[in-house]
Amino acid sequence: MPELPEVETVMRGLSAMLTGEVIARVELRRPDLRRPLPQDLARRLAGRRILGFRRRGKYMLMRLDSGESLLIHLGMSGRILARERGRAAPSARLGPQGAASDARGRNSPPEGHEHLVIETDRWRIALVDPRRFGMIDLLPTAEEDAHPLLRELGPEPLAEDFTAERLSAALAGRSCSIKSALLDQRLLAGLGNIYAAEALFRAGISPRRAARSVSGARAARLLAAIKAVLTEAIAAGGSSLRDYVRPDGEVGFFQDRFAVYDREGEPCPRCPGVPPCRGIRRIVQQGRSTFYCPRTQR
DNA sequence: CTCGACTCCTGCTGGC
DNA sequence: TGCCAGCAGGAGTCGA
Numbered sequence: 001m002p003e004l005p006e007v008e009t010v011m012r013g014l015s016a017m018l019t020g021e022v023i024a025r026v027e028l029r030r031p032d033l034r035r036p037l038p039q040d041l042a043r044r045l046a047g048r049r050i051l052g053f054r055r056r057g058k059y060m061l062m063r064l065d066s067g068e069s070l071l072i073h074l075g076m077s078g079r080i081l082a083r084e085r086g087r088a089a090p091s092a093r094l095g096p097q098g099a100a101s102d103a104r105g106r107n108s109p110p111e112g113h114e115h116l117v118i119e120t121d122r123w124r125i126a127l128v129d130p131r132r133f134g135m136i137d138l139l140p141t142a143e144e145d146a147h148p149l150l151r152e153l154g155p156e157p158l159a160e161d162f163t164a165e166r167l168s169a170a171l172a173g174r175s176c177s178i179k180s181a182l183l184d185q186r187l188l189a190g191l192g193n194i195y196a197a198e199a200l201f202r203a204g205i206s207p208r209r210a211a212r213s214v215s216g217a218r219a220a221r222l223l224a225a226i227k228a229v230l231t232e233a234i235a236a237g238g239s240s241l242r243d244y245v246r247p248d249g250e251v252g253f254f255q256d257r258f259a260v261y262d263r264e265g266e267p268c269p270r271c272p273g274v275p276p277c278r279g280i281r282r283i284v285q286q287g288r289s290t291f292y293c294p295r296t297q298r
Numbered sequence: 299c300t301c302g303a304c305t306c307c308t309g310c311t312g313g314c
Numbered sequence: 315t316g317c318c319a320g321c322a323g324g325a326g327t328c329g330a
Contacts, residue, residue, distance in 0.1 A: 002323070002324085003323065003324095006323085034306070034307090034324095034325085034326085058324080073324080073325090074323095074324090075307095075323095075324055075325085076307090076322065076323060076324050076325095077307085077308075077309080077322085077323085077324095078324095113308085129307095130307075130308050130309065131306085131307045131308050131309080131322090131324095132306080132307055132308080133306070133307070133308095133324055133325080134324090135324095135325090149325095174300080174301095175300075175301080176300080176301060176302085180301085180302085183324090183325095185324090185325075192323055192324070193322095193323055193324085194323055195323090261323090285302095286301090286302060286303080287302080287303070287304080288322095288323095288324095289321085289322090300330105301329105301330085302328105302329100302330090303327105303328090303329090303330100304326105304327085304328080304329105305325100305326085305327080305328100306324105306325100306326090306327105308322100309321105309322090310320105310321090310322085311319105311320090311321085311322100312318105312319095312320090312321100313317105313318095313319090313320100314316105314317090314318095314319105
């Protein structure tokens with residue numbers, strides 16, 4: 001579930017656990033992710049102290065005392081599993097209801113798809129990514145922003161200096177739909193399919209509207225909606241941070257609060273229940289589902 | 299340049 | 315119950 005808020009939550013969890021720790025052991029089990037991992041990754045990580053973390057868009061950066069940073073992107077299916085070493089993994093069934101756990105049964109065996117495992121004296125961290133759409137690289141810390149994956153990223157939506165004027169300027173002249181534009185990481189870094197839909201709903205803007213027509217007051221509404229939905233989602237994730245160290249890797253429970261995402265046919269939370277609301281509609285844009293309320297979003 | 303279609307990979311769900 | 319098509323929260327590449 002990795003869009004900006006999830007990545008932020010995971011990064012905060014990792015930061016709380018690992019900052020100051022020394023990497024004792026590295027196991028590279030599957031180097032063929034979307035981009036091949038550096039051959040000598042394990043050697044370059046081993047023995048390094050972890051100085052801190054940073055997020056950029058949907059990317060996480062773990063900074064090391066060697067002057068290098070480990071870049072992690074979780075792709076579609078990536079998760080981080082963390083547990084304290086020497087402590088048995090608690091049963092996944094202990095997770096909160098709705099956290100799509102159990103299934104694999106009691107005392108779940110070592111989970112598959114653990115492509116990279118990093119251990120400190122205290123922690124064991126595994127990167128799990130069944131679909132292998134995620135990305136990992138190691139690069140000089142001083143050149144983080146010049147990395148090919150980060151170089152083209154647009155501004156951080158939560159940055160104070162990201163204003164409605166800048167958003168309008170970025171949208172001007174773009175003939176694609178506003179939904180497509182919001183998914184373009186060069187325009188804005190961190191929104192994905194869910195939060196793009198949620199932000200447009202909050203702003204009362206149709207996902208089909210031409211991007212260039214979103215300016216002025218409309219752009220201001222959209223920007224406020226983007227910031228609000230991301231901030232609330234991070235707060236929801238942050239509030240469950242202590243649950244972060246669970247074997248199922250679930251973080252946050254914001255999904256209970258989606259107003260439109262994956263709610264096709266359900267009543268729009270903003271329409272009066274009485275007559276005309278036909279409910280949330282699903283359309284496909286660029287091959288991806290978009291959910292919206294045709295009555296309140298124009 | 300911009301845009302949409304296609305692609306990578308595996309797992310889960312829903313309809314038959 | 316079992317099977318299989320369809321779909322999934324991302325993003326790089328390609329051709330129009």
